[in-house]
Amino acid sequence: MRKVFRAFCFSGLLLPGLAQAQVSSVEFGKNRIQYHQDYEEWSQYESQNFITYWYGESRYIGQAVVQIAEYDFASIERILEHRMNDKIEIIAYTDLTDVKQSNIGSEEIFLNAGGQTKIVGNKMFVYFNGDHNDLRRQIREGIASVYLNSMLFGSNLQEVVQNAVLLNLPLWFKDGLIGFVGEEWNTDLDGQLRDLFNSGAIEDFDSFAEKNPQLAGHSLWYFISQQFGKSTVANLIYLTRINRSVESGFLYVLGSTFSKTTETWKSYFSQRYKGELSLANASVTEPLPIKNKRNLPYTQAKISPDGQRIAYVTNEIGQTKVFVYDLEKEEKKLILKSGSRNPFQDPDYGYPLLAWNPNNLELAVVYEQRDVPKLMLYQRATGEKLVEDLSTQYQRTYSIDYLNSTDLVLSAAVRGFSDIFIYFTKTRQTQRITQDFWDDLDARAVNLGNRRGIIFSSNRQDSIFVTERMDTILPITTFDLFYFALDSRGNELIRLTRTPDADERQPFGVDTTWFSYLGDENGVVNRYQGYLEDYIHHYDRFVRFSNGTYLTFHVDSALTTQLDSTALTQIDSSWLEPIWKERAITYPVTNLNHNILAQHAAPKAGKLLLTQTRDQKNKLIVETLGDQGKDSIQLQASIFREKQRAAVDRQKNQPSILPPTPSPILEEKEPVQIQAPPPQIEEKKDSASIDIDNYLFQSEFDEDELPSVLITEEPAEATPLQRKQESAAPVKKKTGGTVLEFNPSRIIPYRLKFRTDFLTTQIDNAPLFDGLNSFAGTPVDFGFLPPGILLKANFKDLFEDYELEGGIRIPTTFNGAEYFLVFENKKKRIDRQYAVYRRALRFPGDTRVTTPIQPRSENTTFLALTQWRYPFDIFTSLRATATYRMDNTTQLATDTISLQTPSYRENRLGLRLEYVFDNTYDVSINMKDGLRYKFFAEVVKRFDLELGDQFSASFAKGFMGVVGLDARYYQRLLKHSVFAVRLAGATSFGSEKILYYVGGVDSWLFPRFDSNIPAPTTGNFAYQAVAPNLRGFQMNIRNGNSYLLTNAELRMAPFRYLSRNLRSNFLRNFQIVGFLDIGTAWQGPTPFTDENPLNTKIIPDPLPPGTPIWVKVKYFRDPIVVGYGMGFRTLLFGYFFRVDYGWGIETREVQKPRLYFALGTDF
Incomplete structure (x- = not known):
């Protein structure tokens, strides 16, 4: 035992933080689903600082990514004052749906794999949502994230391991900094923070950062850059890393403590927004009485032409619902539900899209189902739903509106560019209106001056349709409004607005003269109206x-x-x-102190529908569509807008020390x-x-x-x-460098390449992977292997479609070894896994033999399996596993008799089916929230195989069958406590069975076996397995071919309640656990049957062969046993330790308490 303990401690001290925190041997897991074959062919383009990858028809998205990344690279380096030698890899996707199908990052992202060293990569992925400005933000945030990993955790393995253990940064630090580098500040962030300060929701920075770390951190970094200069940001990062403390970094760089700085932050924004509050008005109209207890966002809201109904969409972390709300009856009706709640991936707020037919009887809904766009026409009077596929040429649809009673005007992406189309629903044909690389969004059909036309928002710089290709001009400027006359069909648009530092979005026609839109010219999103003259x-x-x-x-x-x-x-x-x-005359019609999120109107009914946030709650508001004079409202620019314009003026007036060079992006x-x-x-x-x-x-x-x-x-x-x-206008809000000229001849096909994902060295005795834990094999230590030194390496390709993992484990008793190799192919919808495993262990023979040389035997297990997984959604999958297993027992030669002893070999084929559900997510280590369960059934058939001179194979009579379940539910209590409950059970049947031993804990370091409980003498058991957890007893407190267990634990992290910022890993992950275990195992139909040998004891035990006299004693034992107690868990030397102290109750008697030491998380 001392050798085991020394080996364990040596490994922990040698590689701190590298040991993997083991999970329970039962594998659950979530899924990624590939709905199309677009990922078959990838292309790549290598530039000076990046390697960019794209697929299918996303070539122009990839080109934009290359040029934007190189354009902003120098400015990000200047902000962070850091350089990297390695190139950053960027993977470009067509839309968010394709990102969700990717296998990248499909592992448990919240799992703190103590002992697993992630080779720090330079890989990031982005997607296109119709707006190149948002694509630019993603690229900047991704570059910043890669740079921060390099700055904070280092670039070599030693620095990464050291800083990963010692540097514990709060979420707001990194998330906020990444957002700040992505976009310094904008109207949306300013509006969110303004609403929070004006409503009194922010008490102090720490509580705010706990609720909304990204916005809190972003605002603090913005405040620091405004008050102390942008160079302070890089200095703070550097000194935080050097001192491994945020507090020390603030003190040395800013000269004040962190708490003092956050107090100044609060005072700064409070005074700033209080001053703006007196210059604007608040909305006075009461919101609609729609119940929204969970405060879900309204992603779409459209009022019917008669003004009597509202169609709106809610999105609950991925699950969308479309309702129709009757304004008179104040009743809502659900007409469409799609998707599922998914806290692991970004929710898609782009779908569904809504549009009311001018006839007032039909509602068009565009949504997505399995990556196929659908058009549903809902008949209001009858409730009938006509669903058809939208044209497959649209990669993504961004807005829809009725042009007439049958045709739709769309803003959609084709080949990576967002353009305007007319879609004829009767024939499913398309007519293109725009065709260029500029972004065209929010298309609305209008009738201005009795002329049919389309108003849309675009960042184009020319009002004439010109065939252009994206070379050295980037579509990353602000959005203005344009009008296209359908009757004349000319090649020139009418520009309605020109605001270099503001965006105009969501236009609609008020009547034949007026149009309206939302704009943020003064720093707050207000309503504007205009007309043509x-x-x-x-x-x-x-x-x-x-x-x-x-x-x-x-x-x-x-x-x-x-x-x-x-x-x-x-x-x-x-x-x-x-x-x-013709030109447009525009003016504001509102002067609000908070942003308008969305608008829509029923002009004939004279009603206006607004989406706003009031008191941190999403609200729908219906107002009268009035007609205000253009001189009635004067807008005062917000402080954010004033500072932004002042910065632009300073930049224009700043003398350049370099000679002027020609640039494709010119001043307007x-x-x-x-x-x-x-x-x-x-x-x-x-x-x-x-x-x-x-x-x-x-x-x-x-x-x-x-x-x-x-x-x-x-x-x-x-x-x-x-x-x-x-000419092109100034780049929106951020100054970059020179636009890279894209050279198509440098595009090359992507070739498969693998790289190391992680290396692991650890001590454990858990099954190496799912498929080995079904059967423990021959009766050696009753299913418990001694702790072993595990060396494991994992390799993945760039897109993580293919994964290769191999390793070796040597037990600390040094009496054998285990080897395994696993290959996974996850490129298509059905995930396939192939694995081989070999274990060879040597054990002493019969201890009663008195020969001079102790006899020894070698037990060898070889297993080959293939598993196919069919995912139904991200949480649910059906898994089929085919297994070949060979068990061989050989008597090692120590004398003539053992030399002539033949080996004993068993061959078996198995087929296992599993239905798995898992929607849990990690709150922290060993604390989950959600539900996971697995139902499984397995059939095993024994056969004889001869591979000598005469090949022969024959199946034995009978079979072994196993059915079982493992269900776990986790309920979060307060902030740092979780109540977890587990139900597990299995039964084996057939000509061969499995003998289950109940008692002890999973991954028990020093297991003990209870020999006082007799094992069944009948049943023809082929294998025996351990069924934990049942604390308070040794292993084998109950046994049989069936078992049933339930475990309940209350897990609490006490030190997290005392301090938000704990620097110690030991204290931060320290948990106190109270537990209750109830279980039993039995032979026969029920635990109370006479076949159960529990109530029988043979004396003497063990019974020597040939004993003429023996006694069989019968007495009563309750088949159900109970264990209770408490324990603690924590992270130490990179391992997650479990220590439990429990009492057992057997036949209504409390047993002596027992102490357990184990490794791993969960049950």
């Missing part, structure tokens, strides 16, 4: 020649430079004609206003001062002086001058 865009000079032909010139063109001397002499007459175009010019003839150009105004109530939209460059165009028609039909394409 005609104006003189410019003047053209018409020249008539003596032969009757015409030429047209720009008004500023000099005829002497455009015409030769001969043509000048032939001019008959010349005049100016105005070129009329001030629009030029043209008056009536004779043409006079107004003086340019200060670009920092814009009159939002009176400005025009025109090309950012001067008009081209194109060659003369011969006009043979009348002057009224003369061709107007074509404009030069407008």
Whole structure:
């Protein structure tokens, strides 16, 4: 025992933090489902700092990722003041649904694998949601996350192991910093924080960070950068790592304690938002009385054309429901439910999408089912639902609206670009409206000036449809509104807004004159209205020649430079004609102190539907759709917007020490206003001062002086001058570097490559993988193996579709070894696993033999299996396992007799079916929340196999069958306590059976066997197995071919209640546990049958062969035993230790208490 203990401690001290915290031998697990074959072919592109991968038709998403990543790389390095030598790998996905199908990160992400060293990788993955600005945010956050891992935990194995153990950072530190680097601050974050401060919900930073670590941390890093400068951020990270303490980092860098800094943070934002509160108004309309006890977000809300009903969508961590709410009856009806609650993956707020038919009788719902977009037409009067597949060309749909009673206008992604389409529901055909790399979202059908058209939000910089390819111009600017007239179908759009530092979204038509939208020009999302008016865009000079032909010139063109001397002499007459175009006049109609999340209207009914957050609760509000004058409201810019504009001005005015270089991203010019003839150009105004109530939209460059165009028609039909394409605007909110020129010839196919995922060295005696724990094998130590030194390595390919794991375990008794190799293929929907395992152990022979040399035997087990898993969803799967097992017992040669003793070999084939459900998630180590269970059935058939000169195989009569279950439920209590209960049982039947021993604990370090309980003398047992946990007893307190156990534990982390920021791993993971175990095992139909040998004892025991006299004693024993007690768990030397002290109750008598030492988590 001393050798075992010394070996155990030596391994823990040698590799602290590397030992794997073992789970229970019963395997559950969740699933990833692949619904399509798009992942078959991947491409890659290697640039200076990144290697980017994409698949299928996401080539242009991959290109955007490459260019954006390289564009922002230098600025992130400047913020963090850190450099890395290794290139970062970025995997680009078409949408969030495809991300969820990926196998990357499919392991238990919250499991603290004590003893498992993760080789720190540079891998990140992003997806496209129709907005390249959001794609940019994901890329910046991913780069920041990789950099922070390198900065905080180091780049080599020694630094990683050391810092992973000693550096315990709060969630707000890293999550907030990643968000800050991704986007320093924005209107949405400012609005969330403003609402929290104005409602009095923030008492102090610590409590706020515990509830919302990402927003709390983001706001603190933003505050530090504003008050102390951005260079302070990198200094804080560095000193936090060096001192391994957040408190020390703040004290040394800022000169004040962390608590003092957070007090200043609270005071800063309180005064900031209090000052803004007096300059704006609060909503006074009462929200609708819709019950929303869980405060679920409303991802879509649309009011019917008659204003009597509201269709809305709720999303509960992935489970979506579509309701129709009657405003008069105040009743709601569920019409669609899809998805399931999934706390492990990001919820998809993009689906379902809603649109009311103008006939008021039909509601269109676009949702996704198994990665296939569906269009459901719900008939309000009858409740009938017509469901069909949406066109497969759409990779993703972002918005829908009815163009007329049968056709829809969509904003959708095709080949990685979001464009506008008209979808004809009768024929399922599509008509494309836009086709370029700019983002086109929020398409709405309108009727302005009795002309049918589409208003949409886009970050395009030109109002003319021009075929462009994404080369050195990136679509990462702010969103403006554009109008496309369907009747004329021209190649030019009407620009409705131009705000370089603000976004305009969610437009709709109020009537034939007015349109409305949401904008954040002053830093708060308010409602705006606008209308179109005609104006003189410019003047053209018409020249008539003596032969009757015409030429047209720009008004500023000099005829002497455009015409030769001969043509000048032939001019008959010349005049100016105005070129009329349309422009939008817009103004705000609200001045709120909180953001409007969404809007929709029923213009004919005069009702407006708003989605807002009030007192931290999501609300739907119906107001009257009024008509306010444009001079009635003056908006005051928020402090965030003022600081943002001031920073842009400082950047523009900052002198450059480098010579100017040509850049494809140019500064936007001030629009030029043209008056009536004779043409006079107004003086340019200060670009920092814009009159939002009176400005025009025109090309950012001067008009081209194109060659003369011969006009043979009348002057009224003369061709107007074509404009030069407008230039790109400044990049939104963040300054990057030079845009990388993408070279398609550098795209190469991805080739399969493996890399080390983790290496493990640990001490344990748990079954190595599922499939070996069904049967314990031959009767050696009654199913308990001695602790062994396990060396294990795991290899995965880049996308984690293929996994190879191998290892060896040597018992501390050094009497054998175990080897295993496992290969998994998870590329397609059915996951396949192939494994081989071999164990060879040597044991002393019969101790009663008196020969000089002690006889020894070697027991060898070889197992080969293949398992196929069919997932129904992320939580549920059906698993089938086919097994071949060979057990061989050989008498080692110590004399002539043992040399001639033949080996005994058994061969068996098995088939096992399992139904597994698992929706648990880890609150912390050994604390879960949720439900997991497994039902299984297994059939084993013995056969004889001869591989000598004459091959033969024959199956024996009979079979062995096993059925069982293991169900576990975890209920979280308070913040750091969990109540866990388990029900487990199994029974074996057939010509061969399994003998189950009840008692003891799982992964018991020093097991003890109770020899006083007799084993059944009948039953033809082929194997014997241990069925823990039943504390208070030794193993074999009950036995039989069936068992049933229930365990209940109350787990509490006391030190976490005393302090939020515990630096010690020992104290942070220390848990006090109270437990109650009830169980039994029996032979025969029930525990109370006469076949149960529990109440029988043979004297003497063991009975020597040939004994003429023996006594069989019968007495009463209660078959059900109970154990209770308490214990503690903690993490020490990278191992999760379990210590239990329990009393057993047998036949209503309390037994002497017993102490248990074990490894591993859970039961």
